[in-house]
Structures are given as structure tokens and as C-alpha cells.
Amino acid sequence: MTTQQPRAKAAVRSSLAQKLAQFVTLSPAEAEVLEDLQSTTRVVRHSREIISQGRRYDALLVMVEGIAVRYRILRDGRRQVLNIALPGDLVGFPACFFESAPYAISALTETVLGCIPFRALACLFERHPRLATALFWSFSAETAVYIEHLTDVGRRTALERVAHFLLELMVRFQSIGLGDARSFPMPLTQELLADALGLSVPHVNRTLRQLRDDDLVRIEAHRVIVNDVEALSALADFDKSYLGRLRPLDLFDAVGAGGVAALQ
Amino acid sequence: MTTQQPRAKAAVRSSLAQKLAQFVTLSPAEAEVLEDLQSTTRVVRHSREIISQGRRYDALLVMVEGIAVRYRILRDGRRQVLNIALPGDLVGFPACFFESAPYAISALTETVLGCIPFRALACLFERHPRLATALFWSFSAETAVYIEHLTDVGRRTALERVAHFLLELMVRFQSIGLGDARSFPMPLTQELLADALGLSVPHVNRTLRQLRDDDLVRIEAHRVIVNDVEALSALADFDKSYLGRLRPLDLFDAVGAGGVAALQ
DNA sequence: CGTACACTTGAGTGGCCTCAATACCTGTGG
């Protein structure tokens, strides 16, 4: 089911390092620590589970390559897709904090994962506080994605949901160098889309059809092609700032004029 | 709108300290650091905004006393309630990471907030890594609540949603010492409930009525009284472990036999 | 005691679901 193998030391920066570099400027030493953190890897094949609901886990996982999906299964089989994990994402959270994982993670493509034992994490917090804060930052940014997803499902129409979700995926794919200005690979089936958006499969299908008929987006050969980014964004009330426009605020370099006084 | 005032040094532990003590054993010194962190406070009155959508914030806030609600407003006025903030919760996240806050927070009762300037946070990460990891832990635990909320809204019926949400509130109130085994104060109007659960006000009302007719829960005088916790939990498929049964795993005291090997 | 807000209930509608059947793709083995 899974294989252990040493990973060739990456010449280029890992996705995780690229992500954290948005928040703090990484020293060469810190960059190396990050790479070491992910040096033990596991490979998981397409459609295999990375983390199983109900089991116990004692390490953190980082997506190094591939695409995975987090979901929760209810007792009668209903499924809620929680989010899509892309390279650079920490996927052990928050499963590893519980006696039994509250949700599952499955690989949508062949996936390479870095294993970070708790020991290594403790070491990072003790000896590299800047990296720790960056992790904190990055982790908080994930919450913003959950918030948007919750808003999708709770308060948007089917059309808005699908449009919004596809745009979010597009921006996220762009930010990791997959996908261009108007298209990106589509790893989700309509069933997964439905379970992500709280809809039924037929209705997702009809909604996609409408978006296609209106010349806004189409999905072809496992690829999403956005015809009219503007119009689609307007329809979905999509503003990508929640995905990336984080303040590159370095707690240690530039606390600056902020502080208590700046609050209100 | 808000007032600044020094807070009397708490004789008892703050809610935040109580919460973090679940994850690591706090030394007296660490406990004091935590209290100092919250020593600058603001008071916000009932139904006033603590954080406004679209504005910029330069500090973190901790709920010291009171109850607040986080929500996101869409352009046409639709509202999604994201979560309920209770004492001990960090409410500045993730708003303070963005150039403009992606959502708002409003006080439901008179609320006392501790202000934590970034400077103080940086200091905490540098000098108190155990506290930093505890914050990390606690923050991750919040994600589990979002996940459950997302599942509520995406894949549960109205009846299940309301039941599940009320049970979650009950456990959360219990864990901070408000509310007893079968009842707790209800700070939300039906309109807020509706916006939290992705329902309309009339339907929330009808759903509550059904739960009352079935002798499961009733809301009286701003208080929720659960008649049959078992039956209600069964109806909602509620398992409170996602709220509290975190592993009291201390990275520094007890990394133990875990590590990579234990991972599957 | 009046005004505002929250709650309650009804009638009618519609968005999305369920069930069901058909078409399509993609890999696999004969």
C-alpha cells in the first residue's frame, strides 16, 4: 500500500519552502532545515488512502507532490469533501491531534508525502522560531479557505458554488505553477465536486452544463478551461485575496509601527 | 465604541491558560507569560463589532470574557456565521494576516478582549516554544470545529444540523464552566442560527418546534434545555470527541515511542 | 405603554434531490 524510500535531495526548493517564503525570508540554514524535515518520504498511489478516518497517527505529513482530497464520511455513507490538498500543504493536521482521525485523506494522483515526526517538529519550534511562526501563518491561511468553503456551502446557490470552487482551484493551481491563466488540471470527478459543494451529482452536472452553455467554463479531458474569468468571478462573487494576499509580515524583521496602538 | 483599561491581575487562571493547559503542562513562569499577554484589554458592548470586514488589523485578540460571533457578509447581504467565539478563543485569526479582514466579529454579550501585539507574539515564539506549540495545537483544534460545521451545512438535514449545532454549543459551554449537564445559555437569535446553518429563519423555527414536540430540546428564556441528550446525539450523529479529546501530547516532555515508525 | 425586534405560523413556490435510464470513456483481456 505504501512504500518508504529516501528522497533525492531536491535541487530546487520544496513546495513547502516556497509557501513559507511568502511569510518570512528564509535563511539558507532555515531552508535546509525545511528540506530535511521532508527527507523521509512515502509514496501513495492513485485513489489510495493516506489517512483513514478513525485511526491514530503519530506524525505530520507534508504533500511533496501530487493532489489529495480530505473528506469526512457520515455513518450512513454521506460524504463531505473538506478540501483539496496540493503540494506544500500539511495534511497531518489536525488528524494527528486526535486519538482517532476525524476524517480521511485520499490520493487523487500518485502522491509523494514527507513525514515529519513530532520530534522534528518540537525541534523546529525550539530552534527555529521564525519557521514556527511561518508555519503558524501558513496554517492560519488555510482557515481562510475553510471559511470561504463554508460560505460556499451555506449561503451560495449551486451556480455560485461551482463557479467559486473552480476559481479557487484555478488560483491555487496557478500559485504552485500548475495551470496557466485560464486553465488547469481537474483531478476531481463530478461525484467529488458534489460532495465538496453539498450538491447531488446530477445537479452538479446540470450546473456545469449551464456554465458551459453560457460560455463561462468548460471541463474537457480532465482539464478546466475558463472562457471568461471576469464574468465567472462576477457570477461567483469571487475575490482571490483570501487565498494569497497575506501580509508578508515578519514578526522578527519588521514588527514596525504596528502593535497595540494600531488596533482600531 | 471601545474602552482601554488595565485589567486587574487575575487570581484565577485565564480561559486561555486553561485551554492551553490541556495540551502542555504550564510552568508558573509560562502561566504568568500567558496572563501578561492578555493584560491589555478592551471592552466591547453587546452587538458591537470587534472586527469589521474589510479593515486592517495589527494585533491578535483573545476572548477573555463574553461571547462573540464570526461571520462573513456577501455583497447582496447574505450572511454566513462562521463560528461562535467563547472565552479563551483567539479571534484575531486569521483576520490579522490579511490586508483587509475577510470577515467580521461581533459581540453577542458584553465582551472583554485581550490584545496581543505582534511583538509579544514574536517574543512568545522565540522564548517560549512550549507555549507556541500549545497555541499551535489549540489552533489546530479549531480547524476540527470548522470541519464539523462544514459537514453540518454540506451534508446534514435541517433537523440534524440544528441538533448537532446545539450539542456542540452545549459541550463547548460545559468545557468552560458555563452550562450544566443538560442546559446552557443561548446567546444566538434564530436569525443567527439560520445564518450559521445555511437555513432560513422560518425553517429554523419549524425545526426547533419539531425538536421541542419530540421532547428532545427546547429553548426557553435564552437558555437551551436538552431533555434527552442520548436521543438528540443519536439523531445528530454527534460525537463530541472532535471538540476535546485531543491527545495531551507534549512535544517536549513525551515524544515517546511515536515518530515515523508508528505511522502505519 | 408603545415601539422594535424576535419569534411563530401559514400558503405557495422553486431549487435541488431521488430514482432511473442511457451514453460515454478508458483500460483490459481475449
Place this chain on the structure above:
DNA sequence: CCACAGGTATTGAGGCCACTCAAGTGTACG
């Protein structure tokens, strides 16, 4: 090279859950 099987996508018909609109009833507070 084709037949076949399994998953995936598509489309239709009918129904229900939850919505919208609207009116009326508490109930807290100035």
C-alpha cells in the same frame, strides 16, 4: 483489434425539502 466491464458523465421525470413572502403574536425595553 474488438468485446467487454466498470466507472464516469448526462439527461429526464417526479417529488420533497427548504425557501420566500406575508401576516400575526409574543416580549423586552425605553
